[in-house]
Amino acid sequence: MAHSQTMIGHGDGGWTRREFLYALAGGIVLASGISAGRWYFRPRLQSEAFVAKASDYGGNLSGLMVEGFRELGVAPEEIRGKRILLKPNLVETSMGAPHINTHPLVLRGAIEAFLRLGAATVMVAEGPGHRRDTLAVYEESGLADVLTEDRIRFHDLNYITGYTVQNIGRQSSLRTLTFPALFKEVDWIVSVAKMKTHHWTGATLSMKNLFGVMPGIYYGWPKNVLHHAGIENSILDINATLKPHFAIVDGIVGMEGDGPIMGDPKKVGVVVMGRNLAAVDATCCRIMGIDPHKVSYLERADNWLGPIAEGSIEQRGEAIAAVRTNFNLIDTIPAQQGIRLV
Amino acid sequence: MAVCALRNSGFAQHQRVSDGVRLLLDRQLPNGGWNYGNTKVFGVELHPAPESTGAALQAVAGLVPYQEIKKSVDYLRAEVDRARTPIGLGWGLLGLGAWGEAPQGSSDLIHQALGRQERYGPYDTSSLALLLLPLVAPGGILEVHNERPPM
Numbered sequence: 001m002a003h004s005q006t007m008i009g010h011g012d013g014g015w016t017r018r019e020f021l022y023a024l025a026g027g028i029v030l031a032s033g034i035s036a037g038r039w040y041f042r043p044r045l046q047s048e049a050f051v052a053k054a055s056d057y058g059g060n061l062s063g064l065m066v067e068g069f070r071e072l073g074v075a076p077e078e079i080r081g082k083r084i085l086l087k088p089n090l091v092e093t094s095m096g097a098p099h100i101n102t103h104p105l106v107l108r109g110a111i112e113a114f115l116r117l118g119a120a121t122v123m124v125a126e127g128p129g130h131r132r133d134t135l136a137v138y139e140e141s142g143l144a145d146v147l148t149e150d151r152i153r154f155h156d157l158n159y160i161t162g163y164t165v166q167n168i169g170r171q172s173s174l175r176t177l178t179f180p181a182l183f184k185e186v187d188w189i190v191s192v193a194k195m196k197t198h199h200w201t202g203a204t205l206s207m208k209n210l211f212g213v214m215p216g217i218y219y220g221w222p223k224n225v226l227h228h229a230g231i232e233n234s235i236l237d238i239n240a241t242l243k244p245h246f247a248i249v250d251g252i253v254g255m256e257g258d259g260p261i262m263g264d265p266k267k268v269g270v271v272v273m274g275r276n277l278a279a280v281d282a283t284c285c286r287i288m289g290i291d292p293h294k295v296s297y298l299e300r301a302d303n304w305l306g307p308i309a310e311g312s313i314e315q316r317g318e319a320i321a322a323v324r325t326n327f328n329l330i331d332t333i334p335a336q337q338g339i340r341l342v
Numbered sequence: 343m344a345v346c347a348l349r350n351s352g353f354a355q356h357q358r359v360s361d362g363v364r365l366l367l368d369r370q371l372p373n374g375g376w377n378y379g380n381t382k383v384f385g386v387e388l389h390p391a392p393e394s395t396g397a398a399l400q401a402v403a404g405l406v407p408y409q410e411i412k413k414s415v416d417y418l419r420a421e422v423d424r425a426r427t428p429i430g431l432g433w434g435l436l437g438l439g440a441w442g443e444a445p446q447g448s449s450d451l452i453h454q455a456l457g458r459q460e461r462y463g464p465y466d467t468s469s470l471a472l473l474l475l476p477l478v479a480p481g482g483i484l485e486v487h488n489e490r491p492p493m
Contacts (some may be wrong), residue, residue, distance in 0.1 A: 092389060094389055130377070130378050131391055132378075132393050132394070132429055133392070133393045133429040135427040135428070136392075136427045136429070136430050139427070199383060222378055222379075258383075258384060258386055262386045262388075332384065332385075
């Protein structure tokens with residue numbers, strides 16, 4: 001008798017094609033069910049964010065940050081003897097527009113705070129995204145005066161030797177990422193960002209700030225390779241691979257509207273800190289009147305690189321509602337459309 | 343950079359030089375100078391930078407009418423006096439020099455910039471070379487290779 005169905009396998013235990021397809025379909029359903037179950041039942045990540053009021057840059061910012069460390073459980077034993085690298089947001093300089101960059105006095109506060117907790121060394125390092133002339137940005141931002149006075153070393157990450165590692169994030173097509181070799185010589189990488197809206201990503205905070213660690217001599221200006229690979233994909237890849245240790249966001253005077261360069265100053269009067277960058281950025285978004293779930297890269301980072309849901313972030317210090325200051329969003333900029341927190 | 347390299351290597355007539363010059367003029371900011379590429383984002387004109395303006399002026403020197411780059415020269419002349427860094431001052435002086443617009447006292451500016459190593463430590467080799475180059479080639483980098491026969 002001719003079989004109408006091709007046998008898969010041999011002998012009495014062989015399967016017909018129909019049986020095989022049923023089994024295959026069942027397997028797929030079972031596997032996807034397990035996968036969905038794992039996703040659904042995956043424990044929610046939890047983190048903390050500390051919000052402190054700081055009405056201007058002349059206050060005791062180091063004391064405020066030491067208080068933040070205490071609230072966040074960063075004990076002196078954890079910092080003692082560590083080599084700390086602070087990565088500010090130095091984009092460009094423009095006369096009369098200091099709100100483009102992390103304020104130098106916020107960096108001084110962070111330096112003093114880490115030293116008070118016993119850090120062995122603190123250094124500052126940045127590879128500005130737009131300007132090839134890092135020294136000009138370093139000087140004109142006012143940071144050179146502060147760091148020279150404090151005898152703190154500044155490293156230009158744009159013209160620095162790199163080391164290459166596998167891209168753990170795998171969100172972009174980049175198989176590897178090249179970071180500054182300097183990073184092998186430090187214990188903590190701290191993103192000291194600026195609170196700003198952004199015309200491509202909605203908001204730029206501690207996660208986006210890490211674009212600046214990618215050396216210009218490998219990635220171009222303004223980090224062309226990363227822009228080509230997708231800004232949001234690259235933000236996620238960099239953070240997933242680098243695994244930064246801490247975030248401090250300068251929200252004393254931020255930038256609203258057409259950030260990260262051409263926007264207007266926005267006085268908020270806060271500093272936001274935390275161990276988890278996604279949680280810190282989500283908190284900043286809420287302070288800015290932005291829904292972090294509508295900022296695409298933060299939504300994609302949720303429960304992977306960190307929590308962004310309000311219920312998953314324990315707020316220390318000031319309540320968000322007490323400091324919320326809606327940032328101006330521009331209707332004609334797609335990344336800023338429909339992201340207002342309601 | 344590619345345009346400069348081709349011109350320095352005797353390929354001034356190459357099609358890619360013409361393409362490069364056309365691209366650079368297209369990316370010149372309406373109010374003068376060059377940024378890092380774009381001229382406007384969401385309708386807002388970007389800021390010029392001395393280093394990119396100097397490099398672009400150097401690249402197009404002698405290949406386009408002066409009137410087409412006059413605003414950029416004006417911007418750079420105003421800016422170069424306060425530029426103190428090897429990259430900004432070096433490219434600024436080269437770009438202006440290529441158009442015969444190098445300011446009086448260029449040498450003093452360079453020496454002041456050299457003196458700032460006391461504050462920042464020694465400049466790396468490429469930055470130092472760029473800063474010193476306008477002393478050797480006050481009329482721009484094409485002067486350095488102008489003996490090279492056309493290929």
